[in-house]
Amino acid sequence: MAFRWIILLILISIIEIYAFQAVKTFTKVRWVQLLYIVISFAAVVFIFYGFSKFDRGVGQTQMFMMTIGVLLLVLVPKMLITLLMLLEDILRLIVGTKNYYAKYDTDSFLPERRRFVSQVALGIAAVPFLSMIYGMTVGKYNFKVLRQTLFFPDLPDAFDGFKITQISDIHSGSFDNPEKISYAVDLINEQESDLLLFTGDIVNTHATEMHPWIETFKNIKNHEFGKFSVLGNHDYGEYVDWKSEVAKNKNFEDIKDLHRQIDFKLMLNENTKIKKGNDEIAIVGVENWGVKFKKVGDLNKAAADLNKEDFKILMSHDPSHWDAEVKDHPKNFHLTLSGHTHGFQFGIEIPGIIKWSPVEYVYKQWAGLYENLGKYIYVNRGFGFHAFPGRVGIMPEITVIELKKGPVTA
Structure with a gap:
């Protein structure tokens, strides 16, 4: 453990030295250099203080999230500066070596740093710095309504034009702005959908995180064909140290009851059929199942009384479930709705041009719609946020999916 801390301190020191070299080369004004040193030192002290206060018996707090935010705000831009300045040093070393063997008369083995390189480095670093400032202040609540129309040849006639709203990954323990959450609830209500589905992670860890927000989420109006939900990996309380197994189990039961309190029907490896006219479709909900996370979802149990011909919509929090078990399952799940990834809360999305995030x-399947042999999975980018208290390029999402009868167009 001590060795890892030493390595970390060495890396931070290297990054700080190179970043200061960029500032020092860019400006000779002493008070500007001094101000930079003071701010950098204060940020490092805050980061170490914040991490020192982390308690695994409590889990993520607003203080911890702010610490993560400041860490990334400081580290990412300075890493870019370090990379560019390091490349310059490599070139300086090559030029210095060449001059030495060519016996050029120079005052120093290494050529001086070029101000232009420092300007470029600081300019490039400003992009993620300002983007993260935006993401932590505006982006995390910049809710987007994204719409999809999906065609199925075997969709029951009565459900042609049926609208579903999906939300996912509420992470209520991260919220700090009641007005913005109320606005998002209003957006959900404005969609006038037939059905509302929530695909897990109502809290970060503790049931009590949702208590200040229960009345807000109860304002989501009743949908004609119901409001259904499933659990996500965070809902099992496995990312903190509990005083006892009894306390952990009590928290889990309380989390499950939160769904009832906000008028959702929590589905635990089960299904229900909703009827419209003379037709029906099945809503299937499984507990969390992830390749790298908790595997308690039981797809066979959830669909035990269903036939292959039944039209099915599956709620499964983790999209890795789709490739692992769902898409080739003999029961034929037409549409799977997931969340979990948050799109990493960081990436670049320009429709029709680029869609990228490190989470890919x-x-x-990490954000948006994917298709395989006429079966779809849609991965919601998440309603809330976790760990990093912001969103950069990947905005919080409310999804509206319209089902249409017709040939698959994907």
Whole structure:
């Protein structure tokens, strides 16, 4: 453990030295350099203080999230500066070596740093710095309503044009702005959908996190065909140290009861059929099942009384479940709704041009719509946020899906 701290301190020191070299080369004004040193030192002290106060018996707090935010706000831009300045040093070393063997008369082995390189480094670093400032102040509550129309040849006739609203990953323990959450609830209500589905992670860890928000979420109006939900990995309370197994189990039961308190029907490896006219479709809900997370979802149990021909919508929190078990399951799940990834809360999305996030190197299906042989999975980017108290490029999402009868178009 001590060795890892030493390595970390060395890396931070290298990053800080290179970042200061960029500032020092960019400006010779002493008070500006001094101000930079003071701010950097204060940030490092805050980060170490914040991590020192982390309690695994409590889990994530607003203080911890702010510590993560400041860490990334400081570290990411300075890492970019370090990379560019390090590349300059490599070039300086090559040029210095060449001059030495060519016996050029120079005052120093290494050429001086070029102000232009420092300007470029600081300019590039300003992009993630300002983006994260935006993400921590505005982006985390910049709710977007994203719409999809999906075609199925075997959709029951009565459900042609049926609208579903999906939300996911509420993470209520991270909220700090009642007005913004009320606004998001109003957005949900404005969609006038037939059915509302919530695909897990109502809290970060503790049931009490949701208590200040119960009345707000009860304002989500009743949908004609119901409001259904499932559990996510965070709902099992496995990311903190509990005083006893009894306390952990009590918290889990309280979390499950939160769904009842906000008027959702929690589905625990089960299904229900909703009827419209003479037709019906099945809503299937499984507990969390993830390749790298808790595996308590039981797809076979949830769909035990269903036939292959029944039209099915599956709620499964973790999208890795789709490739692992769902898409080739003999019961034929037409549409799977997931969340979990948050789109990493960081990425670049320009419709029709680019869609990228670091999370795509971990999850094959990480945000939006994916199709395989006429079966779909939609991965919601999340309603709330976790760990990093912001969103950069990947905005919080309310999904509206319209089902249409017709040939698959994906």
